[in-house]
Amino acid sequence: xxxxxxxxxxxxxxxxxxxxxxxxxxxxxxxxxxxxxxxxxxxxxxxxxxxxxxxxxxxxxxxxxx
Numbered sequence: 001x002x003x004x005x006x007x008x009x010x011x012x013x014x015x016x017x018x019x020x021x022x023x024x025x026x027x028x029x030x031x032x033x034x035x036x037x038x039x040x041x042x043x044x045x046x047x048x049x050x051x052x053x054x055x056x057x058x059x060x061x062x063x064x065x066x
Contacts, residue, residue, distance in 0.1 A: 039047070 038044075
């Protein structure tokens, strides 16, 4: 860990959040969660799928210039 990282981590511990100022947005009521039905977690993980499509043409990557 370099010196700058150590200094930053030391300063982070000294920061304290300040309360928000101004008008807050009104609280929106949320519908209750749907707890019935669905799949058990392990079954849902086992059955999940990811579908991707890839272009067969080669890509010409150019370096970004700033």
